[in-house]
Amino acid sequence: MLVVFLASVEAQIIHVDIIVGAFLAGIAVNEVVGNGPVKEKVEFIGSTLFIPFFFVDMGLILDIPAFVSTITSEFLMTLAIIAGVVISKFLAALLAKQLYNYNFPETLTMWSLTLPHVAATLVEALVGLKEGIITEPFFNDVIVLMLVTSILGPLTTARFAPLLSQPLNVFNGGNKSGILWETQEQELETENDEQQFTVLVSIYNPQTERYLLEMGAMLTKHESGLVVPLSIVKANFHLDEPNLTREIRDSQRQLKRTQEISQEFKVKTKPELRIDNDVSQGISCTAREKNASLIIMGWSQKTGLRARLFGSIIDSVFWSSHCPVAVTRLLEDPIDIHKILVPVKNITPQTLRTVRFAELFADTNQASVTLLHICSSLNSPEQIDEFRSQLSEIVSVDESDVKLKIKVIANDNVAQVIIRMAGSFDLVVLRSMRRRTAGGLAVSDVTNEVLKELNCSLVLFGEPHS
Numbered sequence: 001m002l003v004v005f006l007a008s009v010e011a012q013i014i015h016v017d018i019i020v021g022a023f024l025a026g027i028a029v030n031e032v033v034g035n036g037p038v039k040e041k042v043e044f045i046g047s048t049l050f051i052p053f054f055f056v057d058m059g060l061i062l063d064i065p066a067f068v069s070t071i072t073s074e075f076l077m078t079l080a081i082i083a084g085v086v087i088s089k090f091l092a093a094l095l096a097k098q099l100y101n102y103n104f105p106e107t108l109t110m111w112s113l114t115l116p117h118v119a120a121t122l123v124e125a126l127v128g129l130k131e132g133i134i135t136e137p138f139f140n141d142v143i144v145l146m147l148v149t150s151i152l153g154p155l156t157t158a159r160f161a162p163l164l165s166q167p168l169n170v171f172n173g174g175n176k177s178g179i180l181w182e183t184q185e186q187e188l189e190t191e192n193d194e195q196q197f198t199v200l201v202s203i204y205n206p207q208t209e210r211y212l213l214e215m216g217a218m219l220t221k222h223e224s225g226l227v228v229p230l231s232i233v234k235a236n237f238h239l240d241e242p243n244l245t246r247e248i249r250d251s252q253r254q255l256k257r258t259q260e261i262s263q264e265f266k267v268k269t270k271p272e273l274r275i276d277n278d279v280s281q282g283i284s285c286t287a288r289e290k291n292a293s294l295i296i297m298g299w300s301q302k303t304g305l306r307a308r309l310f311g312s313i314i315d316s317v318f319w320s321s322h323c324p325v326a327v328t329r330l331l332e333d334p335i336d337i338h339k340i341l342v343p344v345k346n347i348t349p350q351t352l353r354t355v356r357f358a359e360l361f362a363d364t365n366q367a368s369v370t371l372l373h374i375c376s377s378l379n380s381p382e383q384i385d386e387f388r389s390q391l392s393e394i395v396s397v398d399e400s401d402v403k404l405k406i407k408v409i410a411n412d413n414v415a416q417v418i419i420r421m422a423g424s425f426d427l428v429v430l431r432s433m434r435r436r437t438a439g440g441l442a443v444s445d446v447t448n449e450v451l452k453e454l455n456c457s458l459v460l461f462g463e464p465h466s
Contacts, residue, residue: 001042003029017127058126062143063136070140078141082148089114105163112156117149162376197225200292202283202317203254204231208298211330213258216296217265218334218364226268228290229258232282233275248273280316288322295321299329299460318432324463326357331457332426338367341425343374343418347390354431354461355395359402368403371395372421374414384408415449422456432462 004025011021033039071078093111096102102110125142128134134142201216203209213229220227231251235244255271262269272290276282287295297314314327342358344351355371362369371391375384388408395404411417422428430447451458 001045017130019123019127023123058122061126061129062140066136067140067143070137071144074137074141077137078144081141082145085117085145085149086115086152105160108160109157109164112153112160115149115153115156118146121146159378162378196291197223198228198290198292199225199294199296200228200230200283200287200290201258202232202295202297203229203251203258205298206254208330209254209258210261211334212296212298212328213261214265215326215328215330215334215361217262217267219294219361220267221265222360222364225293226270227262228270228272228286228292229255229262230272230274230283230286231255232279233273234279235275235277239275244275248275280313280320283313283317284320284322292323294323295325297325297327299327299458318462324353324357324461327432327460327462329458334361335365337361337365337426337457339425340367340369340427340429341372341418341422342369342429343372343414344391345373347387347394350463351431352394353463354429357459357461358429359404362402367426368405370405370407370425372418373406373408374417375408375410377410377412379410384410415446415453418446418450419453422450422454425456427457427459428454429459429461432460 004022007025007028008018008022011024012018029042030039033042090111092114093107096110097104097107121142125134125139129136129139197220199216199220201209201212203212213227216227216229219225231254233244233247233251235241235247251273255273258271259269270290272286274282274286276285283295283297286292295317297317299314318325318327340358340362342355344355355369358369361367373387373391375387388406392406395406407421409417418428428450430450432447447460451460
């Protein structure tokens with residue numbers, strides 16, 4: 001941020017507009033920072049502080065009476081500017097259609113995505129107004145253009161995007177343990193020169209630890225693997241504090257109970273106690289050290305100012321883990337879960353690995369899995385049948401005994417359909433994309449609404465690089 005400020009001052013010294021200097025500095029900073037926590041914090045500050053200030057400053061410059069007068073007295077000019085932008089964007093989309101053989105839904109979607117003119121247009125118009133390049137009436141026309149295109153773009157995208165045909169992504173199924181993340185850890189040498197299915201279960205709340213361990217034990221028993229119950233004791237630099245000794249003793253008692261639960265399922269267990277000043281980092285590092293295939297955690301709502309600003313433990317583990325993470329909110333014993341619902345948006349490898357996870361858990365308990373796809377009400381019956389056949393063809397590759405059903409519903413309110421359908425199921429498995437912001441792990445609005453209103457057990461399944 002200091003570099004951006006200094007660049008703005010230097011731009012003013014050499015008689016370049018401050019906004020231009022900050023813009024160029026921002027490009028340079030983005031190249032240096034790259035993708036990481038620093039970039040996320042910078043974007044967070046920019047989107048919550050500087051961008052709103054910029055629009056407020058623009059609003060103070062705007063002369064409201066002159067703005068209204070421009071629209072009324074030069075309505076044809078305003079209409080011509082808007083029509084010129086809309087028509088030129090449409091002609092560009094038609095040209096792309098001819099060059100790349102797009103169909104009309106693809107062409108109209110591309111056109112609608114290029115319609116909005118806000119940030120760059122506003123900066124250019126503001127600089128032009130300050131330097132006397134454009135007149136105030138023309139600047140007011142640009143403001144109207146921004147308003148119209150920023151509204152028209154999302155509306156037309158919402159209208160045409162659902163008409164796009166779903167691409168069939170090739171996914172090499174057939175692997176019994178399809179949830180394993182296939183990266184360089186498969187090349188690591190183990191005692192038996194093969195990857196052992198290892199489930200790391202994070203233990204913290206005594207009220208939920210039994211359900212978490214039961215789920216981990218059921219999956220491990222099915223795959224003849226290993227359960228690693230993990231208890232993190234948070235400590236700072238002073239390791240001789242009396243509170244730390246008491247917490248270590250409590251954690252040891254917790255881990256002893258986990259061995260008793262695991263013995264009920266007759267699975268191999270290797271409890272781990274770790275002292276760390278960062279709980280999420282302790283979980284992720286232990287999972288990496290043990291070469292875990294899956295991390296199971298309990299669900300917790302964000303509480304407190306720090307969690308809302310910087311994200312919760314769940315957010316951090318989702319972001320940094322090397323293997324899939326299953327965040328669970330189990331309202332009943334896992335052995336009593338017999339009907340599983342998996343909402344499916346698109347046919348992608350990530351989605352299908354979520355389906356494989358649901359199938360793997362269902363196979364441990366003779367449960368059934370229902371794949372729910374909610375499409376737009378504008379989709380034709382042919383598009384619905386095509387998606388159903390593609391999904392059925394891909395999921396049938398896995399040779400398992402799980403009862404699997406596919407249900408497609410045409411409705412524009414995706415969240416409410418999922419919530420209504422979940423009423424007749426024991427468990428809902430949702431996929432979480434790893435898209436982190438400074439305020440925590442960002443999930444879609446649909447997922448947020450479902451998480452708030454869902455009354456049954458759920459699993460939020462996420463994996464690396466998603």
